[in-house]
Amino acid sequence: MLHYLKKEAEKAERKAAPAFIENVSRRGFVGGALAASGLVLAVHIPGASAREKLTPYPTGGADMPHGYGSASDPHVFVSIKPDGSVTILAHRAEMGTGVRTSLPMVVADEMEADWSRVSIEQAVGDEPLYGNQDTDGSRSMRHYIQPMRECGAAMRQMLEQAAATKWGVDASRVRAKAHKVVQLDDAGNETGETLGFGDLAEAAMALPVPARETLLFKTPDEFTYMRKGETKITDLHDITTGKAIYGADIRLPGMKYAVMIRPAVLGEKLKSFDPAAALKVPGVEAVHEIEGFHEAPRKFAPLGGVAVVANSTFAALKGREALTVAWEPSADHAGYNTDAFFEEMSETSKKPGKVIRDQGDVDAAFANAKTVFSEEYRCQHLNQAAMEPLVAVARVADGKCEVWAPVQSPYGAREDLAKALELPIENVTVHMTLLGGGFGRKSKWDFMIEAALISRKVGGAPVLLQWTREDDMHHSFYHTVSVERIEMAFDDAGKVTGFRHRTVAPSIVSTFAPDSGYQFNIEYGMGFVNTPFEVPNVRCENGQAFAHTRIGWLRSVSNIPRAFAVQSAVAEAAHLMGRDHRDFLLELIGSDRILDVKALGYPEDFWHYGDPYESFPVDTARLKHVINVATEKAGWGKELPKGQALGLAAHLAWHNYVATVVHVDVKADGTITVPHAVTAMDCGFYVNPERIRSQVEGAAVMGMSHALYSGITFKNGAVEQSNYYDYEIARMSNFPKVVDVVLVDPQPGRNAAGVGEPGLPPFAPALANAVFAATGKRLRMMPMGEKVA
């Protein structure tokens, strides 16, 4: 049944690269300083304030699967009823970022709609129509601000044209304003004649979409909703009253409830099972084997196992408890023990690895150094552990498949569902519910394929497949385990002359292609080859490490270990050399400049978050600025009581410049607490500062979870943690009490960066640096534990 994956695996072997990598932009980067495009020309309309032409800048959105689709087309994204009510489609997944509000708000603002008359409709998975829907990689705003502004501006101009035609006046004599079009006289004053959007809807929608180059956009001072931070998220009332619909809240007539048992160790196969006892549990209706896919690379295939189908979730759970199941052992992964694996990775990190970036003569720099710094930093596996466990409702009947799920990639899921079920893709529908958190796990649709297979096994009845929290802990696509070694060579004057970074970690590629033990350009692009230090000799090496579990991505991905290692090492080296950490970090970043990445020896296939470099050139002045803003706001250098200190870290990811200062207060019993943190962020153009702040506040909490509490360990191939009692995340009893978020005002020409992920990486190293400053204890392992020994 799952032979489509075999075909894909063969394809992957030939290309030695997963499908999604093929979609990543590989265009060459342009060296040297190149200002990005931006605001170019303001056009004054008689009697009205400015609208402006905007030169589009390229992003990697065009190179994602199905590109932008018809995302700029109001016929696809906007509908207006005769009563004037407006519906705007949300095509990306809502998992807490606010995107279901923020992107439609962009459309509404540009088209001059009144937000109180706008309702939001969630699109189904249909990328050829809507454009790419992979809601991860901090891409939604970064890639869709432009198309959504175009969509709104086009709709506004169509409404204006319809009004001009109705009145028989020139288009320059009309102007859309607050859900209606007003008529202007020769002097540009309002005549008092108006037409509501509802009156114009039919005529406007019959017009062709204006060409991109004829579109005029609102100037920022004209924004009604964008950049104000006053628009509440669209689901706020439903969330606070229990009406919001998440994956498990779908109810269909005749729906069954199912749970599954899956193999504890990757590669284990079902040997036998006895359903008798399970079938005796009241409410249990069926027990079925669900085929898995056992050859690497597994991509997002189900692991296989046994499904228990019942008339309630509880009956299904009781049935699963009663099951007897035997597994064939896993030849390749039963020996996976993370403790031992760390020692292997550590040894690997001490030897030269595959050279990924080489600038100057690092060997000479270290040979001639007066002082050498060398330390390694470790990160345990992490689980995304969203509050909503995986769940999907599927109905596979009459040659059709319909699935409702909290999924980050509805169209990728739809394509694989079609292949797995051998149905034409037009017979497969994927509905996105709200996601109770995602963090990367819900980009992988194994749970949806499982639900569909179960529905088919029970004759097409709709089935709600519920993963338990234990299932979620045991069968994730884990954030990788890693050792990062940072070495610095200092000359007689105390200047850093050499910088060597070795990374050793199983790669995400292993999930998609035969495992070479090496990482790939996307992982190299996340704070490894692109540490923006002004050091003459730099080498970045990758040591081999093979995967023994399914490696996936978790909010901010490889930036987590890289920021932890590099930003801890800088603080350690500053201490070693008797320097102030902030001064030393600013000195390492060096002069104000746009990085010429070719001259710096970046690899040919350097991955700049999938975007053309010239649209998001790296500007060291912006990084230094957020460091200065954050440290000044936090009172860097101030006297603090015993046991308290500030720690700093800065990191650039998704073109977003972030600096965090964490104030720790280490209690008498060694408990690490954080009364205050400051994050300064320069994300370029933005539209919803309120949701940026909420995500940065949340990133601090997640950063604290990773720094102190959360770690997935393996013993004999199986995950040792089962639930939130042993995979702990921060609780209100110990979290960063006050997080101040300082957003740098958007400057012309600085394009919209990603926001959802970049707040996370600096937090853990800032915390570790603060703990060292407070106690003299250096923590080089995440999680560090809640108490300093």
Add this chain to the structure above:
Amino acid sequence: MATFTVNGENRSFDGDPGTPLLWYLRDEAGLTGTKYGCGQGVCGACTIHLDGVAVRSCVTTVEMADGKAVTTIEGLHPEGDHPVQKAWRELSVPQCGFCQSGQIMQAASLLAENQAPSDDEITQEMSGNLCRCGCYQRIHAAVRLAAGGV
């Protein structure tokens, strides 16, 4: 047979008396505002009121509810305007929102008991409710805000 009220309505259940209220509410009563997060009473997503007091419905059986009043997020206030709900909206607390039914029910229970909780009391009472998006700063502030209006 267990008999109890759910949001003021009389109900009875003659199935397995060991059924957690969580699954009764979601699968039998169709009240999906109460969320499953851990099944072990360690995350708080399933928090409801039993005779006005916050309990974890994933570890509270139907049998334990016999003769008692069950209140879920759907029944906290007829228009959804309990001071806690209003405070949550005022401060834009939720991100993904999945844990918020439980957070709100926990906060409402706290404020019914203690109308002027200290910061530490809020922290202590709310520490059993996990939020993976990390909304704790706003949750804490919203409980404080709601305390003025209870």
